Amino acid sequence: VTFLKTTDGEAVPRPSEGYGKIIATHYNTLEEKGLHERSKSRIFYLRNFHNWIKSMLINEYLTKIKDGKRHNSPIHVLDMGCGKGGDLLKWRKGGITHLICNDIADVSLDQCKSRYQDMKSRNGRDRNSTIYTVENIAADFTKIRLRKKYKDPSIKLDLVSCQFAFHYGFESLAQAECTMHNAAECLQPGGFFIGTILDSNDLISRVRKAGSNVFGNGIFKVEFECDVNKPPLFGGKYHFNLDGVVDCPEFLVHFPTLIKLAKKYGMKLVRSEKFYDFYERMHVDGQQLMGNMKGLETFPPYPNTSLVGTDGDDYSHAEDFLR
Ligand code: SAM
Numbered sequence: 001v002t003f004l005k006t007t008d009g010e011a012v013p014r015p016s017e018g019y020g021k022i023i024a025t026h027y028n029t030l031e032e033k034g035l036h037e038r039s040k041s042r043i044f045y046l047r048n049f050h051n052w053i054k055s056m057l058i059n060e061y062l063t064k065i066k067d068g069k070r071h072n073s074p075i076h077v078l079d080m081g082c083g084k085g086g087d088l089l090k091w092r093k094g095g096i097t098h099l100i101c102n103d104i105a106d107v108s109l110d111q112c113k114s115r116y117q118d119m120k121s122r123n124g125r126d127r128n129s130t131i132y133t134v135e136n137i138a139a140d141f142t143k144i145r146l147r148k149k150y151k152d153p154s155i156k157l158d159l160v161s162c163q164f165a166f167h168y169g170f171e172s173l174a175q176a177e178c179t180m181h182n183a184a185e186c187l188q189p190g191g192f193f194i195g196t197i198l199d200s201n202d203l204i205s206r207v208r209k210a211g212s213n214v215f216g217n218g219i220f221k222v223e224f225e226c227d228v229n230k231p232p233l234f235g236g237k238y239h240f241n242l243d244g245v246v247d248c249p250e251f252l253v254h255f256p257t258l259i260k261l262a263k264k265y266g267m268k269l270v271r272s273e274k275f276y277d278f279y280e281r282m283h284v285d286g287q288q289l290m291g292n293m294k295g296l297e298t299f300p301p302y303p304n305t306s307l308v309g310t311d312g313d314d315y316s317h318a319e320d321f322l323r
Contacts, residue, residue: 001272003269004192005188005189005193006268018142018175020140023248027248028106028107030245043245049275056278057196058194065158066095077091078102078146078157079161081102082108082109098134099133112136137150142168144178145178146185147186156186158191159193160184160191168250170235170251171237173233177261184262201255219242221239222241223241226252231252236254237249238252
């Protein structure tokens with residue numbers, strides 16, 4: 001999903017306590033595995049595919065930003081829910097100037113810091129290449145106004161990225177507002193927000209097909225803890241387990257509500273795509289990168305699951321909010 005920042009938005013309301021600690025503890029206690037260990041994981045190819053998607057998405061929008069700027073103008077980026085810094089190299093390849101790394105899990109953020117230091121010292125040996133600067137903010141983006149923590153609160157961001165994390169903001173309206181406010185607040189008009197989230201229509205369709213509150217297979221399990229026939233707009237909680245790597249509560253993102261919130265904070269929808277469609281659009285350009293990633297030589301790793309959307313009937317109670 002990509003939004004374009006057009007104007008400045010409204011103020012953020014005060015949110016209440018929630019699942020943040022459980023989510024942070026889950027990510028903080030995740031074991032850091034080396035490449036060899038990771039390559040033996042059952043989701044190794046899936047992770048490679050997700051990395052390919054993120055690389056292509058980041059590159060697509062950094063290219064647009066550069067095209068709209070004078071040569072060598074600085075590029076400032078915020079990564080919300082950056083985790084252990086899996087995208088640090090992508091930012092380097094993209095030639096950005098400054099990165100703000102944010103995550104609720106301080107242990108993950110520490111790993112992100114040392115990965116950056118490693119990258120910087122490797123980089124130092126190559127005198128011709130430059131590397132961006134970084135600042136780190138350990139904070140809950142659903143509750144804390146990140147701008148107040150920036151070294152320079154007047155910073156103008158060109159790109160805000162939130163990969164596989166924005167759905168944590170949909171725990172409550174106040175938290176979704178705060179998350180969106182953080183995404184939009186320092187983004188300058190003409191700047192982009194890029195994100196990857198689960199498709200809630202898909203989740204709801206699958207759980208209904210299963211005829212219970214759970215679906216999955218040997219690798220993943222999704223267990224709903226909300227009414228799947230009338231999912232709430234916020235706090236549509238399910239427990240997601242992905243091969244033990246992810247094992248925590250997440251929240252449905254009702255897409256029209258996401259668009260409405262984005263509009264409130266001055267952003268308009270540019271594009272939303274399923275991964276399969278993104279692959280269809282990008283695979284020619286991304287062929288070389290895909291060839292470098294194990295398991296992606298014979299793509300696609302999973303078929304296009306075009307499931308029936310569930311908007312309208314299920315979310316008729318959203319009408320008031322969306323008006
Ligand atoms: N963006 C990284 C990537 O693509 O590799 C990490 C994705 S991981 C699935 C989700 C990340 O979001 C975790 O690092 C988690 O700690 C972070 N996160 C979850 N809720 C958050 C919140 N409320 N505020 C900040 N970070 C959060």
